[in-house]
Amino acid sequence: MTELLQQCINGLALGAIYALIALGYTMVYGVLRFINFAHSDVFMVGAFAGYYLARFVPAASVPGGILVLLGAMALCALLGVLIEKFAYRPLRGRSTLTVLITAIGVSLLLQNVGQRVFGANPKSFPALFPLRYYQLDNGLVISSAQIMVFVVTLLLLFALRHIVLHTRIGTAMRALSFNPTAASLVGVNNDRVISFTFALGSALAAAGGILYASNYPSIDPLMGTLPGLKAFVAAVLGGIGNIAGAAVGGIVLGLVETAVVALGGSTYRDAVAFGVLILILLLRPNGLLGKRQAEKV
């Protein structure tokens, strides 16, 4: 019983990280109907930004950690805006496939520039936040890093919902996602809204990168690839474009993976994750929470 509960905690913690990365995928998709494959590499840049920024703050302190987190989010937001401006904006209005291939190109560019600038060797990520372990009386263990992932994911989830549903820029984002031409006709500055969307998505990726690295403190320039793909699966599983769906998809995927490993199939871990993607595309292409009429974004 204890083992089962502990595995549930493990699965939830892993799932929360997938959910956090999936939020960024799903938001950009919701507005632009385009899968930003460079997201997983912005995630990596976020982790490295944290690695370098951590030198300027006291180690393992809450205010220092939050400063680094915000700093990395700001840097990656800027990076997201730049990527959009130089790589995607010139292709606006072209076929989706063109933009998709460009996104893969940006992803490879970031990986290789990352190997050049940061070095290809794995680095150990410093402890940003104080790390504690909470031992429950029946032998269950949960770490402060795991709790933080839950808290941050939930906070960002609600913040995102609020921005999208209850702010002017959010209304503009939704308008753009329904009909870009009509939106610009009624005075929405499409360029600004799209830039904002990328800034927000990239800031989420940075937050994901830092929390991921805090939980698994070994970072390298190719670290984004696998979690990025898994988060993409999570986003599709929950219904891509649907914010709550990304969270649900992430959690489900984390639990499924942990269950597979716990039952002795650790070698099939990734195969099962991608099998889930194939199944969901065959059986329920709109995802668990995605309905045709559902509010996208």
Next chain:
Amino acid sequence: MKQPRIPLLLSALACLAVLAGCGKAGDGAPAAAATIKVGEFASLTGKEATFGQSSHKGTLLAVEELNAAGGVLGKQIEFIYEDNRSTPGESATIAKKLITRDKVVAILGEVASGRSLEAAPIAQANKVPMISPSSTNPKVTETGDYIFRVCFTDPFQGRLLAEFAKRTLKAQKVAIVSDVSAPYSMGLAQYFREPFVANGGQVVSEQKYTGGDKDFKAQLTVIKNASPDAVLVPGYYTDAGLIVAQARQLGIKAPLFGGDGWEAPELLQIAGSALEGTYYSTHFSADNTDPLVQKFVAAYKAKNNGETPDAMAALGYDSVMVLADAIKRAGTTDGPKLRDALAATKDFPGATGATTLDPQRNASKAAVIMTVKDGRFQYVETIAP
């Protein structure tokens, strides 16, 4: 998975450079006679870069010492090396390039058994001797009679770890977490299990992961439930570091131990204080008072800003010295004759002790057990073959 293709581009450029060089040298005498060309393929960047770099630095030191002392057979050694970025699929290409383009007389490499296994068939087919400094999987030298190594093998290391678990750790029940993507890890797990079980020990849980995984909590939770006396982690340091840290997080108090794949300063950075009271077996300790060892340690420190050499550095150094010794005895760099001289290596004194190559072309030599105490690696004991 997306794998960047820079090495290919680089080797393409390197080929061009070689071609260009040929063009210029074309009107002169044949270039082959001037130097002895030795090739190396190494993981200078990527996942096992720490190993590759250490081994490479040891190798460079040996080449420099030999050249400073007048070279081998009166010729300078020309050392050509290539990086495989710790990725599969590069090493065979590099071996081909070294043999056909650069015309090396011997190939040195690699640390990881998986990548040595990629290059070995190429060396064997071209009858160019290959010496692996520190690949411990037995399959490496089984490739053919031109493949040698200057380190001990996993069957020996596994037997030694089984003995150590039983005698020093007093463990009856052991759990194993191994990397299915690394022949080294799977092999070591197997060679540990056989003698350990034969001596009355029990393997209570065997978990697997894929190299590069970051989350091991599911496997470790299963292990925790099996309450072993000790946990064997026969993987490489990046994964082993995360496994040790996560095992302690989950409240596993049993000692963890592993093989020579653990030996890297990065292990200390990744796992930190979680490593206290863990053990691993390796080839070499810089604390050894043998004058040959101390001479090597001093030379290495002088060349590398005071950095203490690890086992990979010592084995990289020995791989060159064993090769040079064989070339001297053979009196030629001709493939088959050099092979025979290498096979006859007996009690060659090196930085990792006396090296004798057995009929299976493996070195038989002593191993040391290290532990982590007060945040640094410390010597525990030496176990003879």
